[in-house]
Amino acid sequence: MSTQLLHKASIGIIGGSGLYSMPGFAAQEEVTIETHFGAPSDAYIVGELEGKTVAFLARHGRGHRISPSELNFRANIYGMKLLGVERILSLSAVGSLKEEHRPTDFVIPDQFFDRTRGRVSTFFSGGVVAHISFADPICPQLAAEVARVSGSLGVNAKKGGVYLCMEGPAFSTRAESNVYRSWGMDVIGMTNLQEAKLAREAEICYVTIAMVTDYDCWHEGHDAVTVDEIVRVLHQNAGNACKVVRETVAAMPAERTCKCGSALRHAILTDRASIPSEARERLRPILGKYLGG
Numbered sequence: 389m390s391t392q393l394l395h396k397a398s399i400g401i402i403g404g405s406g407l408y409s410m411p412g413f414a415a416q417e418e419v420t421i422e423t424h425f426g427a428p429s430d431a432y433i434v435g436e437l438e439g440k441t442v443a444f445l446a447r448h449g450r451g452h453r454i455s456p457s458e459l460n461f462r463a464n465i466y467g468m469k470l471l472g473v474e475r476i477l478s479l480s481a482v483g484s485l486k487e488e489h490r491p492t493d494f495v496i497p498d499q500f501f502d503r504t505r506g507r508v509s510t511f512f513s514g515g516v517v518a519h520i521s522f523a524d525p526i527c528p529q530l531a532a533e534v535a536r537v538s539g540s541l542g543v544n545a546k547k548g549g550v551y552l553c554m555e556g557p558a559f560s561t562r563a564e565s566n567v568y569r570s571w572g573m574d575v576i577g578m579t580n581l582q583e584a585k586l587a588r589e590a591e592i593c594y595v596t597i598a599m600v601t602d603y604d605c606w607h608e609g610h611d612a613v614t615v616d617e618i619v620r621v622l623h624q625n626a627g628n629a630c631k632v633v634r635e636t637v638a639a640m641p642a643e644r645t646c647k648c649g650s651a652l653r654h655a656i657l658t659d660r661a662s663i664p665s666e667a668r669e670r671l672r673p674i675l676g677k678y679l680g681g
């Protein structure tokens with residue numbers, strides 16, 4: 389089980405496996421990684437996109453085998469870290485909790501609200517404690533880039549908003565959906581909060597591109613949606629996702645101007661001399677620079 393950084397990709401993309409066939413992506417390698425936290429959802433598909441090295445990961449595994457509650461979020465993000473990824477673009481389908489967020493719109497949230505239960509969402513346990521700041525969970529630089537690119541492509545993408553992360557896999561009751569609306573939540577999904585938290589712990593920039601597929605069950609039109617309509621929305625979202633990812637990768641500035649890359653600088657509470665050697669080894673890709681190698 390390696391903890392050596394591989395320097396294979398600078399940008400990570402988490403989403404559906406449909407992204408692998410994105411125009412302009414030249415897949416070069418399938419990289420299977422086994423981590424101290426277990427296996428990621430699938431092999432990483434590494435290659436070049438717009439002259440940059442990128443690593444794709446099918447969040448639920450190819451064939452969509454893994455439910456949100458079963459995802460090994462730590463392994464997925466740790467694998468990205470090992471590959472050398474500094475920025476993650478995360479795509480996911482969401483339900484809309486506001487009339488203004490229509491199916492086929494994209495929302496680029498700036499906040500999360502956690503309604504999951506008991507998911508493991510930290511790298512720091514087993515002898516080392518760190519408390520990262522998570523007040524602003526999304527990388528501001530990446531969010532600005534995605535919003536700008538989306539606008540230039542004519543994709544209706546709204547910047548800002550709250551992504552409510554629910555446990556699933558069943559959708560909300562109507563009572564729950566209405567409560568979330570009364571709280572001012574914007575979209576509802578099942579996966580992105582843990583990814584964002586672990587990415588911050590790993591000092592990786594993270595942005596969510598939430599693709600609205602439908603209104604959640606609160607909406608009076610919810611039950612009237614036809615299969616044809618659902619297929620049309622999914623198709624349009626997939627096409628826009630490919631365009632936005634490709635152009636965002638192309639436009640990505642080389643330098644990070646955000647604070648994500650130093651999130652751990654003042655976060656590690658454990659006395660360095662007290663950190664067990666096993667924990668040092670397990671977290672070396674993440675903590676190495678603070679522990680002297």
Ligand SMILES: [Zn+2]
Pocket residue numbers: 527528529530592593594644646647648649
């Ligand atoms: Zn950042």
